[in-house]
Amino acid sequence: MRWQPTQESGVARIVRGSAVITGWANYYRIAHDFNRIANQADYHAFWIGVKALCRRYDITTAQCIKRYAANNLGLHIGEAGVLKRAQDVASTYKQAAPEPYDPGTGCYLEDADWEEVVRRPESRQRPSRMDFKAWTLFRDGNRCRHCGTRVTWETSEADHIEPVRNFASYSQATRLLNLQTLCLPCHKEKSRID
Ligand SMILES: [Zn+2]
Numbered sequence: 635m636r637w638q639p640t641q642e643s644g645v646a647r648i649v650r651g652s653a654v655i656t657g658w659a660n661y662y663r664i665a666h667d668f669n670r671i672a673n674q675a676d677y678h679a680f681w682i683g684v685k686a687l688c689r690r691y692d693i694t695t696a697q698c699i700k701r702y703a704a705n706n707l708g709l710h711i712g713e714a715g716v717l718k719r720a721q722d723v724a725s726t727y728k729q730a731a732p733e734p735y736d737p738g739t740g741c742y743l744e745d746a747d748w749e750e751v752v753r754r755p756e757s758r759q760r761p762s763r764m765d766f767k768a769w770t771l772f773r774d775g776n777r778c779r780h781c782g783t784r785v786t787w788e789t790s791e792a793d794h795i796e797p798v799r800n801f802a803s804y805s806q807a808t809r810l811l812n813l814q815t816l817c818l819p820c821h822k823e824k825s826r827i828d
Contacts, residue, residue, distance in 0.1 A: 635686035644690050644702075645715035648683060652718035655679050659723035666727050672720035683709040683717050767792040770813040778817035780824070791821040797828055 635651040659672055680703070687709075688698045703709050709717035770792040771785070778785055793816045794807050801807035816824060 635683055636689065638686075640690065642690075644687050644711050647686050647690065648709065648711060648715040648717050651679060651683055651686075652716070655718050655720050656723065659720035663723050663726050665725075668725040668727055669721060672723065672725075675720045679717065679720075680709055687711075766808055766810070766813060769810060771815050773810065774815035777815065778820050779814040780816055780820040783817045785815060785817050790815050790817055793821055793824060 635647040638647060655675065658675065662668055662671065665671070684695060684698050684703065687693075687702055688695055691698070693701070702711055707716075708719060767790075768787065771787060771790060776784055776786065778790065792813050795812050795814055796807065798804055798807040801812075
């Protein structure tokens with residue numbers, strides 16, 4: 635807007651400046667924090683525009699603002715020369731809502747973290763059947779992973795997803811990633827198919 639031949643009109647400068655602002659805003663509208671950055675860009679564009687018009691018409695900043703930026707309408711020369719604003723371009727950044735929490739089914743730790751909890755006592759001794767069943771049940775939120783029925787320690791089984799015979803040892807098969815909670819009917823059914 636500023637560094638142009640002096641014969642270029644004020645309106646032409648504002649139109650060209652507007653093209654840059656609109657192009658920039660359309661390119662960056664996908665960005666996180668776009669609205670804040672657009673606001674800053676508009677601030678700078680406004681003052682660059684004011685300076686350009688001051689030079690073009692050889693007037694003071696105060697005169698320029700009084701003439702071309704009255705009533706808080708931004709920089710404008712009549713209706714043809716309105717300096718566009720980046721903040722008028724709608725942001726397309728979508729902030730994902732957090733996963734809703736479903737009571738009784740929640741699992742805060744990643745499976746890998748659970749795995750470590752179970753592995754730790756193993757260095758001293760093999761984890762008892764009761765340990766991994768309790769961890770599996772807790773991780774699965776006291777629900778059968780097949781039919782979704784609520785279960786307790788008594789009404790469930792910790793099932794090996796891949797059969798134990800596919801592993802080199804019972805210990806290798808008995809990892810949380812290979813375990814699932816099943817209700818007794820589902821477990822019975824799966825054992826029959828296996
Ligand atoms: Zn079931």
